[in-house]
Amino acid sequence: MNTRRLIAAGAVFAGLSAIAWIAFRPGAPRAEEIKVVEVPTPPAPETLVHQLGRGETLGGVFEDHGLDRSETHRIVQAMGAFESPRRLRPGTEIRFVRQPGEPPARILVQLDRDRTLHLWSEGGVAAAWMARLDSVAIIRDTVLLAGLIETNLFDAEMSGDVDRLGDGARFDVAYQVSQVFAWQIDFWRDLRRNDAYRILIAREVRPDGSVRSASVLAADFRNDRRTLTAVRFQPDPLARVEYFDASGEAVRGQFLLAPLDIARVTSGFNLRRFHPVLKRTRPHLGVDYGAPRGTPVRATGAGRVGRAGSWGNYGRAVEVRHANNIRTRYAHLSGIARGMGAGTQVEQGQVIGYVGATGLATAPHLHYEFLRNGVQVNPARLQLPRAEPVPAELRGQFAAVREAVLTRLRLIPMPIQPGQRARRTQD
Structure with missing residues (x-):
């Protein structure tokens, strides 16, 4: 038995020796050497x-x-x-x-x-x-909203597609409402509790949810005992966008009711007003609007600048001359818009200056005057003419637009407080 093991061991040893001789005999091929080359990584841009x-x-x-x-x-x-x-x-x-x-x-x-x-x-x-x-890819959509007013336009209780509004969009909606009806409603003096609106807005929305553009297609506004309607109409891409009521009469007037966007009236037209600086009674032949310094002031009507610069107690002021011997004055400005000078043509709604407290003023505000035939009159009591209605040749086109947008607008009910609804139903 031991003899067999010795023979087997010898055979294994002989085999290994043979392999070793073959591998390392003179002239046998050697394994290739591996060379490592380091390639530097280019710096990041x-x-x-x-x-x-x-x-x-x-x-x-x-x-x-x-x-x-x-x-x-x-x-x-x-x-x-x-x-x-x-x-x-x-x-x-x-x-x-x-x-x-x-x-x-x-x-x-x-x-x-x-x-x-x-x-x-x-x-x-x-x-x-x-x-x-x-x-960026733009998504086009429409939103339908309604608002019930308790105290002011910006704090209205909103309903409808509210969940599709982004940050700050509530303010934008209120601003759009005010711009559409700026010729018919003074949004500081005319609003009443339980006033309401509904509005249809076409939008272009970016992928991040921000709104690139938004335009009002139609709106209804219930103000006290009247309901106003506005329909957007642009007969061709080159034509000016206008708003008309359901009968085709222009919403836009020749003059805006106020030169500031939703400003606070601090002093109205008053022939016997006690002056806070002079400490005596004297006529206040205009309307004062309280607003922060630098708030843009807009021309209430189209016209040509008659005067722009320092003007005694008015401080920095701009006067615009309009058709039919009408003038408007904007006083106590902190600054006058670039390019405003005597003879400058301005459009309705164009910024002509900025709220300040120059001249005889105790705090930042705008003093606004409306003159007819050289005499100051109370602008709140004027019945001013409106822009031209829908032209006769475009009435058919307007009617088609009106029916389409008002049908969609009135899918949402005009909001009203429950108690008020009960009383109105009884009426």
């Missing part, structure tokens, strides 16, 4: 952000970031297919993407919230620059 300043030129900004004039010229040429560099406004964000120590290879220009212009070089000496414009 860096992004430099620049906001276009007032008075800066695009060429100057490009040169400051390492681009020479010839390359700047090629970049501007590539941009020209989508946007003129001269139209870029202060604050426009420009991002330069480059390797450290090298000129930018990519440039991103944020034209606005909806459009980003991408520019990139194909590399090499005198390389061409390419451009691509990316726009």
